[in-house]
Amino acid sequence: MSAARIWRARGGAVAVEFAIIAQVFAVIFAGTAEIGIIYLKRLQLNNTLAAATNYAMVNTAAVSSAGGAALATTLAAVLTDDGVAAPATVTIVVNNGPRRSILNGAATTAGTAADADRCYCPTATTTVTWGSPVTCGSACASGLRGGKFVELRVSRPHTALFSGFGGVRDGKIALMSLVQTE
Numbered sequence: 001m002s003a004a005r006i007w008r009a010r011g012g013a014v015a016v017e018f019a020i021i022a023q024v025f026a027v028i029f030a031g032t033a034e035i036g037i038i039y040l041k042r043l044q045l046n047n048t049l050a051a052a053t054n055y056a057m058v059n060t061a062a063v064s065s066a067g068g069a070a071l072a073t074t075l076a077a078v079l080t081d082d083g084v085a086a087p088a089t090v091t092i093v094v095n096n097g098p099r100r101s102i103l104n105g106a107a108t109t110a111g112t113a114a115d116a117d118r119c120y121c122p123t124a125t126t127t128v129t130w131g132s133p134v135t136c137g138s139a140c141a142s143g144l145r146g147g148k149f150v151e152l153r154v155s156r157p158h159t160a161l162f163s164g165f166g167g168v169r170d171g172k173i174a175l176m177s178l179v180q181t182e
Contacts, residue, residue, distance in 0.1 A: 030161055030162075031161075031162060033161075034160065034161045034162055037158075038158065038160075038168060038173065041156060041158060041173050042173050042175070045154055045155075045156060045173060045174075045175050046175060048078070048079055048154065049079065049152060049154055049175050049177050051078055052075045052078040052079050052152050052154075052177075053152060053177050053179050055074065055075060055078055056071070056075060056150040056152070056179045056181060057179060057181060059071060059074075060148070060181040060182060062094075063094055063095050063116060063148045063149075063150060063181045063182065064116050064117055065097065065113040065114050065115075065116050065117045066113075068094035068095065068097050068098035068111075068113055068116035069094075069098040069100075069109065069113060071092075071094050071098070071150070072092040072093075072094050072098045072099060072100035072109070073100055073109075075092045075100070075150070075152060076090045076092050076100040076101075076102055076107065079092075079102075079152065079154045080102055087104060087105060087156070087157070088102065088154055088155065088156055089102065089103050089104075089153075089154070089155045089156075089172070090102040090153065090154050091151070091152075091153040092150070092151070092152055092153075093111065093128070093150070093151040094111075094116050094150050095115065095116040095117075095118070095120065095148045095149055095150065095181075096111075096115045096116070096118070096120055096122075096130040096149075097111045097112055097113055097114065097115035097116030097117075098110075098111045098113055098116060099111040115133075116148070118133035119133060119134055119135065119136035119137075119138075119146040119147050119148060119182070120132075120133060120134060120146065120147070120148075120149060121134050121138075121140030121141065121142065121144060121146050122149055122151075122178060123141075123142055124151075124176070124178045128151045128176075128178060134146035136148075136182065144180065145180075147180050147181070147182040148180070148181050148182040149178055149179060149180050149181065150178075150179045150181060151176070151177075151178050151179075152176065152177045152178075152179065153174065153175070153176045153177075154174070154175055155172040155173060155174035155175070156172060156173055157171055157172050158171065158172060158173050159171065
């Protein structure tokens with residue numbers, strides 16, 4: 001076969017072009033699917049967190065030394081019983097007092113119930129810093145008013161196909177809410 005004839009032959013060119021382009025499309029498809037899965041899991045967590053936040057706002061009278069532990073237990077149950085198969089890690093803190101945590105299905109309680117009767121000016125970034133008790137209704141440096149708060153945290157594990165996608169940190173999708181109830 002002459003060199004000119006080989007150069008003009010196009011029989012396998014389509015297969016080679018498809019092999020190259022198919023890999024690019026496969027990576028694009030996998031990335032799109034991964035973003036969709038992350039978004040779905042985040043949306044499910046957000047809906048569950050919204051339900052627990054709403055429950056905390058409706059039951060403001062329970063943010064007290066008498067009702068704080070029961071409120072924390074109920075909120076933890078709301079955050080873990082959302083019908084999603086992956087186990088949730090949950091932390092509830094009722095006004096720097098009663099705490100309820102669930103990690104790998106094991107629940108623990110802690111905190112001082114009497115702290116739930118005080119007012120605080122918490123600051124929230126990646127963690128909540130409660131600070132010292134303040135007068136209820138007083139101005140806080142953050143712009144809030146001193147009052148009673150409920151901290152809700154929930155996360156679910158997620159193994160990412162690609163690293164660097166937003167919304168997944170340390171192998172989990174996590175959300176936090178700080179609700180002012182008074």
